[in-house]
Amino acid sequence: MDPDDIETQKALDARIEQLQSELTDLKRRRNALSPISGLPLEILCKILLLIRQEELQSEDKKIVPQYILLCHVSHFWRTTMLGYPQFWVDIRLALSTSWRGWRMLSFMAHHSGAQKISVAYTHDRPSNHEHGPEIPIDLNLVRILHEESSKIKSLSLVLEDFDSSRDRVFEADVANIFSEGEFSNLEDFLFEITPIGGEEPPILTLEKVFKHRPPKLQRLEVVGRRVCLESSRQQLEGMTHLILKGGLVGNLFELLSLSPGLKTLNVTGLQIAESSSFPHPQNTPGHVSQLPHLESFVLSLDPDSLLNVLKGIQIPPNLAYLELGWVPPHNAREFFDAWERAQRGVIEPRHVLIGRLRRFAVGRPSVIWSILGWNTAEPPDQFKLQRINRSPLSVHLPFILAPIPGSEGPMIKGEYLFDEPQEYERKWSFGKVRVVEIAASAEEDSAELKKNTLGNHFWTTIANAPYLQLLHLDSRFEDKFKETIITLGQGAFPALQYLIFLLVWNETDFRQISFHEFATSIVEYIKVDRRTPLTLLGFRHCPEEANQDTLDALKEVAVNVVCRETAEWP
Numbered sequence: 001m002d003p004d005d006i007e008t009q010k011a012l013d014a015r016i017e018q019l020q021s022e023l024t025d026l027k028r029r030r031n032a033l034s035p036i037s038g039l040p041l042e043i044l045c046k047i048l049l050l051i052r053q054e055e056l057q058s059e060d061k062k063i064v065p066q067y068i069l070l071c072h073v074s075h076f077w078r079t080t081m082l083g084y085p086q087f088w089v090d091i092r093l094a095l096s097t098s099w100r101g102w103r104m105l106s107f108m109a110h111h112s113g114a115q116k117i118s119v120a121y122t123h124d125r126p127s128n129h130e131h132g133p134e135i136p137i138d139l140n141l142v143r144i145l146h147e148e149s150s151k152i153k154s155l156s157l158v159l160e161d162f163d164s165s166r167d168r169v170f171e172a173d174v175a176n177i178f179s180e181g182e183f184s185n186l187e188d189f190l191f192e193i194t195p196i197g198g199e200e201p202p203i204l205t206l207e208k209v210f211k212h213r214p215p216k217l218q219r220l221e222v223v224g225r226r227v228c229l230e231s232s233r234q235q236l237e238g239m240t241h242l243i244l245k246g247g248l249v250g251n252l253f254e255l256l257s258l259s260p261g262l263k264t265l266n267v268t269g270l271q272i273a274e275s276s277s278f279p280h281p282q283n284t285p286g287h288v289s290q291l292p293h294l295e296s297f298v299l300s301l302d303p304d305s306l307l308n309v310l311k312g313i314q315i316p317p318n319l320a321y322l323e324l325g326w327v328p329p330h331n332a333r334e335f336f337d338a339w340e341r342a343q344r345g346v347i348e349p350r351h352v353l354i355g356r357l358r359r360f361a362v363g364r365p366s367v368i369w370s371i372l373g374w375n376t377a378e379p380p381d382q383f384k385l386q387r388i389n390r391s392p393l394s395v396h397l398p399f400i401l402a403p404i405p406g407s408e409g410p411m412i413k414g415e416y417l418f419d420e421p422q423e424y425e426r427k428w429s430f431g432k433v434r435v436v437e438i439a440a441s442a443e444e445d446s447a448e449l450k451k452n453t454l455g456n457h458f459w460t461t462i463a464n465a466p467y468l469q470l471l472h473l474d475s476r477f478e479d480k481f482k483e484t485i486i487t488l489g490q491g492a493f494p495a496l497q498y499l500i501f502l503l504v505w506n507e508t509d510f511r512q513i514s515f516h517e518f519a520t521s522i523v524e525y526i527k528v529d530r531r532t533p534l535t536l537l538g539f540r541h542c543p544e545e546a547n548q549d550t551l552d553a554l555k556e557v558a559v560n561v562v563c564r565e566t567a568e569w570p
Helices: 003-032 041-057 066-070 075-082 101-111 139-147 164-179 252-258 303-310 329-342 446-451 456-463 475-491 504-511 515-529 548-554
Strands: 090-094 117-124 152-162 188-195 219-223 226-228 241-245 264-268 296-300 321-325 351-361 364-374 395-403 435-440 470-474 498-502 534-539 558-563
Touching (some): 090 101, 101 117, 139 164, 470 475, 475 498, 475 515, 515 534
Parallel strands (some): 117 152, 152 188, 435 470, 470 498, 534 558
Antiparallel strands (some): 364 395
């Protein structure tokens, strides 16, 4: 290139750089004129901190947190956030084709100052790589983790859709992270590998992962791997939160003896246990493992093992969350007896959701009823269907009822939940319930749903519940609702004010009737039963728009009527 041209190019480059700088300055000055940019620093920080708190509490954690995106509103907002270390402590990384996550980790860790940080790394196996990349955990990421190890309070490693043939590679990669660095402040560690095609979870040996167990580690979560107790005793000792969503190879009671101060115990995904896996604690009759500090307890085992565990533990009466599954009704009395011995007190939820779905268990489809209970209930006039906005779930009982008709395998005796009061009344009560939801998946066959449904005792129980104000009912259970009201007369549902039917089109199709016929048939028996009108009578998923005659008929028994053709709800 001619020397004059070179000088001209340099001058033009310098001019471009100058104009870009001036443009940036003009944009900043323009943004400064916006009222939002003129917010006092204290108010701005409160706004961002509130949004950050919502992000941390949300189950849907996006890779880039909302409060980080908001820092791009203006130069003033970015400058403010850069000066506040607490905004840079929640670091979420996802491997992509333009991977620069290790630089983001370094940047955010630097701006977090002396604050402790949480790091979450997710790697989804690319669809165009049959066996995945050679290094699922980036070496640059490992290097930065080593450099910042003393600041890391929480570490999450999630590797999705990898086959088990590379299991040792993953174990070695994780071990490489902990081979150097202090990790002296690490309290929480999650390791998750999602196997391909329902492969049996391989065994994870914790002593190979942790060369030296982090001294402050209190919460361990392993998903997609069975933890070997024999080679992991030292790593599991003294835990306060233990979540094993893949299984345990070893004696569960021995695990409990290693961590008597457990606050969270979640063991799910276990296969039918060998007889040696769940013997009575220390093989001593009458010996009970005490868990006095337990707050959250999840146990998913085959029925015999579940009963064995319940007979050998003692847990506090008022847990924040409890899940016990799967329990076939043919030994429901034995289950409730064992549960009563393991946990004193009666479960008295304010809000109950009973849902039916299909599930493939051990290669064949089964009918599942899931019972969810909340200790608090939203006021009926503020009830929303979005379950994510509710208070935390308190209790979950999944029941396997029977194989789907036509599938292989014997039918399980006892088709109904809560069929005999002596089986459950010492552990479960509807005496304080305010809201009840009874639902089924839209794909359920209506004829089969009506055949294998909830028993008469259950309907009688909720019909006599003294505080039940809102009943949210799959329309395919309308005939049982009607039968209960006709049988009990004016004493049925004494406090009911809000009645909502959903999936109405399934029932009208099954009966081959119009929505008008369905709605007016409800009016007939409610009008006879009730002395005062309902506050609200609602219908979701209607087959057609309600005409005026239908609305007029419904208003005979309800002050407010809402009919929706979709899932939309006020």
